[in-house]
Amino acid sequence: MSGPAFKPSSFLATKGVMAEATFRAFQCWNLDATTAENVATIRQTNPIGGPSVGWLKDFGKILLRRFDPDGPDRLLVELAQQGWDLETWRPVLLWHASRTDPLLTDFLGNWLFGLRDQGIVLINTQAAVDFLRTYLKRHLGPGKTWSESNLTQSASGLLRTGVEFHLLRGRAAKQFEPYRLPERSFFYLLHVLMAKYGSTDRMLHAPDWRLFLLRSSDIEEELLRLHQFTKLRYERAGSMMELTLPHRTLTEYLRSTAS
Numbered sequence: 001m002s003g004p005a006f007k008p009s010s011f012l013a014t015k016g017v018m019a020e021a022t023f024r025a026f027q028c029w030n031l032d033a034t035t036a037e038n039v040a041t042i043r044q045t046n047p048i049g050g051p052s053v054g055w056l057k058d059f060g061k062i063l064l065r066r067f068d069p070d071g072p073d074r075l076l077v078e079l080a081q082q083g084w085d086l087e088t089w090r091p092v093l094l095w096h097a098s099r100t101d102p103l104l105t106d107f108l109g110n111w112l113f114g115l116r117d118q119g120i121v122l123i124n125t126q127a128a129v130d131f132l133r134t135y136l137k138r139h140l141g142p143g144k145t146w147s148e149s150n151l152t153q154s155a156s157g158l159l160r161t162g163v164e165f166h167l168l169r170g171r172a173a174k175q176f177e178p179y180r181l182p183e184r185s186f187f188y189l190l191h192v193l194m195a196k197y198g199s200t201d202r203m204l205h206a207p208d209w210r211l212f213l214l215r216s217s218d219i220e221e222e223l224l225r226l227h228q229f230t231k232l233r234y235e236r237a238g239s240m241m242e243l244t245l246p247h248r249t250l251t252e253y254l255r256s257t258a259s
Contacts, residue, residue, distance in 0.1 A: 013154035026080035109210035128155035191250040
């Protein structure tokens with residue numbers, strides 16, 4: 001996608017995605033102004049109720065580095081302004097945020113997903129620090145890493161992000177939380193992933209679902225449930241599968257959800 005380039009950042013890992021603040025910011029976003037102009041306005045007028053000038057400064061950095069509301073992330077703004085509630089909007093935000101954040105994607109979609117598949121029950125900060133050491137060794141090169149303080153804060157931040165998106169629960173040690181995508185969010189992702197991967201089979205096995213710790217079997221179960229209630233058509237015969245969504249495009253679907 002176009003937008004801000006990403007490299008592993010302890011700042012972003014520690015601060016997280018800040019879903020509730022981003023939702024409030026996008027609700028009052030001026031789509032006729034640039035991202036930089038909107039961030040400046042938020043810092044100056046504080047329409048989201050930020051607790052301090054320093055907090056607003058950091059929040060502005062997160063918006064500038066994570067999102068491109070002038071481009072591919074414009075839909076996030078439109079949904080926030082069209083009446084989607086926070087809990088329905090939240091998983092769509094996570095998918096958009098993951099596209100410019102390979103560290104977050106690897107943490108959720110590979111490491112956490114793998115731990116759950118192994119039957120791991122409890123996850124502590126040290127385990128997340130170990131994940132970070134391995135990740136940084138691969139992506140920064142030998143001899144390059146973050147300070148011990150940054151590693152610990154970043155690991156804690158990544159785990160908090162898992163809690164913020166209802167994938168984990170707990171304080172000192174985290175546990176996996178049973179998760180089900182809200183129906184509106186699920187349809188949004190079906191549309192964007194069908195467009196991205198081009199076939200039902202590839203969509204069903206897309207790595208994007210792992211952001212939500214969901215297996216292809218979980219997705220198929222939900223498709224069958226929605227088929228039963230005639231909200232879409234999903235048919236499978238052996239290895240052949242066919243999905244027909246009630247709207248031809250994501251734009252048509254979003255228009256149907258506008259309040």
